Structures are given as C-alpha cells and as structure tokens.
Amino acid sequence: MKKNRLKRELLRWGMLLAFPALMSSCLMEYPEMTADGELGVDPTSVTVKAKILIDLKSLAAQKTGRLARAEDEEAAYSHRIVVAAYEDRQLVQQEVIYEDLSASSRLQTEVRLRLHARRYQLVVWADYVQEGEEPFYDIDGPEGLASIIGREGYTGNTEYKDAFYSSKEIDLTGYKDEWNAEFPLEVTPERPLARYELTATDVMAFLREYPEVTQVRLTLKYDDYLPKGFNALDGITKHAFKYLQYSRTVSLPKDGATSLPLMFDYVFADSEGNTSVPVTLLVEDADKGTLLASSSFRLSCTQGENKDIQFDFLTTSPEDGVGFNPGFDGNQEVELPVE
Incomplete structure (x- = not known):
C-alpha cells in the first residue's frame, strides 16, 4: 500500500512539474486565434522608428522659393502625418500625429509603430488639416490609406490641398524572438499630386473690350472623370467622379499689368503615368452674370x-x-494655341 501510494504521489508531482512545458508545447504546435484576431502568441515586439523628412516647398515655388500657403494666413492649419502598416494588404496598425505648421521649407518628425516580426508594407501620408474643419482628404475608411478620398464637394485655389505619400516594404522577420528591438528607417514622401495654374495673357485687350467690368467670375469645369482619391498603398488614383468644378472671383488689375493669374488646383496622378481630362474655363461678368x-x-x-x-x-x-501640343516636353510654362 505504501509503495503504491508513493508511486501515485511521484506521478502526481511529475505531472504538475511537466504541465507548464506541455502547455508551452501545445501553444507552439497548435496555435489558436488570440483576442486580437492574430494566430498564436507572438512575444516579439519591434518598435519601428520612422524618421519622416518632407520637402514642403510648393510646386509653385520651384522658381520663387516660397512655401505652400493658403490665401488666409491666419487659418489654423497643422500638418497631419499618418503612418500605417499593412500585412498581406490588410491594415494592421496606424498612428496619426499632428505638427504645428513648419516655418521652414522642410518638415522632420518621427512616428513609432510597435509591430510583430513579420513583413509589412509601411505607408506614410502627410497633408494639411484645419482646426474645426473637415480635412481635404478622408482617411478613415476601413482600408485606411489604401482608399483616401477627397471630402464632399470640390475645392480649388488652395495650396493646402498639397499632400505627400510613401509606400515601402519592411521585413522584420529577422527580429523574431527578440524583446524591445528597434527598427529605424528614413522616409522621404513625395507628392501624389500635380499642380496647374491658369494665367491670362490678355488683360489689356480685355479691359479695352470691357472697360466697365471690374471683376470676373471664373469657373473651371472638369468635363470628364477626375480622380478625387488615391491609393497610397499602391500609388494609384481612385474614386473618379464626373463633372466636378470650382470657382473664384478675380478683380481686374488697373496698374497696367498685361497678365493675371486666374485659378490653380492640385489633382491626383498615378506614380507611373499622368492624369488627363478635358476641361472648360468660363469667364463671366461678376456683377451681371453674363458670359464673356x-x-x-x-x-x-x-x-x-x-x-x-x-x-x-x-x-x-x-x-x-x-489644346495641348502633343509634343509637349514637360516645360513649366505652356502657351496653348487655339484649335
């Protein structure tokens, strides 16, 4: 009896001592879905330290050196920087930070993400947001930065539609089973947009023909589909809409100026290729509404x-x-002949 009781005690204690190892073995060989919806238990935690460097010099400033600024310098705009990690094209983590408007032509900041030791596509998006106003670009959809879309309606004539993006693959598998590992990288986002500006070269002729007109109402109509959104994961345009337009009222100069900047806009373009759309510019008497x-x-x-x-x-x-000259070579200033 004593011998059998001793055997049972030894067996019981042996099972208790072996239980943690058995449980660990089960978790290693038979992973289950965790509460976060991930497979198994991954103890790895890698801190991705993304150093983001952005050249803020506006496209319009390529000759003058001035920065991109909206007409209302008092508007409370800030930089919004978004860093998102995608695994197998699924958004797994995203961080959003805000920075005060930079007084220089360069923005530098750092965003950190804590990730597992896997392969990801790291996507960065930076734009301008105004306090108390809806952002120009909505990033809050289920796909995040893979389906950015412009806000409802259409806005032109503001430099604050300018934006920047980057998409690059990162491989963290080499950090497997490491604790508190860090993965530094430098990101230099580029613009997913093109900018154009319309300049009238016939101010004197207009004033001779319409000496009583002091202001004109300008409307730029996009006569076909224009992309209002962007997939920053793949670098392609999205969400094309038809018949978008924007307007502004411009005062005619009285100082003898021969040219006059009229309207400008930022439009999305693919990373490989361009955006091409027929447009119509209407010039109306701002007071009478007659087409001029x-x-x-x-x-x-x-x-x-x-x-x-x-x-x-x-x-x-x-x-x-x-119309455009089909042989246009990319020069910054374009003179368009009448068709």
Missing part, C-alpha cells in the same frame, strides 16, 4: 510637376478652344 469668354482644352498633368498654362483666356470667344 470660354476656353475648352485637355488638361494633362504628371505627378510632382507644376504647369503654368498661359493663354488669352479672358478674350477667347465661346466657340473657340485651346
């Missing part, structure tokens, strides 16, 4: 470039049109 001029042409923009499109926009009759 109309120009129809095809707008073709390449990501990261600025186009200063110069033409007699104020005196072109509605039946005339202007």
Whole structure:
C-alpha cells in the first residue's frame, strides 16, 4: 500500500512539474486565434522608428522659393502625418500625429509603430488639416490609406490641398524572438499630386473690350472623370467622379499689368503615368452674370510637376478652344494655341 501510494504521489508531482512545458508545447504546435484576431502568441515586439523628412516647398515655388500657403494666413492649419502598416494588404496598425505648421521649407518628425516580426508594407501620408474643419482628404475608411478620398464637394485655389505619400516594404522577420528591438528607417514622401495654374495673357485687350467690368467670375469645369482619391498603398488614383468644378472671383488689375493669374488646383496622378481630362474655363461678368469668354482644352498633368498654362483666356470667344501640343516636353510654362 505504501509503495503504491508513493508511486501515485511521484506521478502526481511529475505531472504538475511537466504541465507548464506541455502547455508551452501545445501553444507552439497548435496555435489558436488570440483576442486580437492574430494566430498564436507572438512575444516579439519591434518598435519601428520612422524618421519622416518632407520637402514642403510648393510646386509653385520651384522658381520663387516660397512655401505652400493658403490665401488666409491666419487659418489654423497643422500638418497631419499618418503612418500605417499593412500585412498581406490588410491594415494592421496606424498612428496619426499632428505638427504645428513648419516655418521652414522642410518638415522632420518621427512616428513609432510597435509591430510583430513579420513583413509589412509601411505607408506614410502627410497633408494639411484645419482646426474645426473637415480635412481635404478622408482617411478613415476601413482600408485606411489604401482608399483616401477627397471630402464632399470640390475645392480649388488652395495650396493646402498639397499632400505627400510613401509606400515601402519592411521585413522584420529577422527580429523574431527578440524583446524591445528597434527598427529605424528614413522616409522621404513625395507628392501624389500635380499642380496647374491658369494665367491670362490678355488683360489689356480685355479691359479695352470691357472697360466697365471690374471683376470676373471664373469657373473651371472638369468635363470628364477626375480622380478625387488615391491609393497610397499602391500609388494609384481612385474614386473618379464626373463633372466636378470650382470657382473664384478675380478683380481686374488697373496698374497696367498685361497678365493675371486666374485659378490653380492640385489633382491626383498615378506614380507611373499622368492624369488627363478635358476641361472648360468660363469667364463671366461678376456683377451681371453674363458670359464673356470660354476656353475648352485637355488638361494633362504628371505627378510632382507644376504647369503654368498661359493663354488669352479672358478674350477667347465661346466657340473657340485651346489644346495641348502633343509634343509637349514637360516645360513649366505652356502657351496653348487655339484649335
């Protein structure tokens, strides 16, 4: 009896001592879904330290050196920087930080993500947001930065539509089973946008024809589909809409100026290729609403470039049109002949 009791005690204590090892073995060989929806228990924690460097010099400032700023310098704008990690094209983690508007032509900041030792696509998005106002770009959909879309309605004539993005693969598998590992990297986002500006070269001719007009109402209509969104994961445009437009009222100069900047906008373009859309510019008497001029042409923009499109926009009759030279070589200033 004593011998059997001793055997039972030894067996019981042996099982208790072996229990943790058995449980560990089970977890290693038969992983289960955790509360976070991940497979198994991964003790690895790698801190990705993304140092983000952005050249803020506006596309319009390529010659003048000035920064991108909206018309209202008092507006409370901030930089919004978003860093997201995608695994197998699924958003697994995202961090958003805000920085005060930079007074220089360069923004530098750091964003940290804690990730497991796996392979990810790290996507960065930076734009401008105004306190108390809806951002120009909505990033809050289920796909995050893979499906950015412009806010409802359409806005032009503001430098604060400018934005930057980056998408790069990172491999953290070499940090498996390490605790408190760090993975530093430097990211230099680029613009997913092109900028264009329309400049009238016929101010004097317009004033001779319409000496009583002091202001004109300008409307730029996109006559076909224009992308309002961007997939920063793949670097391609998304969410194309038809018949978008924006307007502004401009005062005519009385100081003898021969040219006049009219309108400008930022439009999304693919990382490989460009955005091409037919447009119509309407010029109306701001007081009477009568149509004074109309120009129809095809707008073709390449990501990261600025186009200063110069033409007699104020005196072109509605039946005339202007078009791009098919041999356009990417020069910053473009003079458009009448078709």
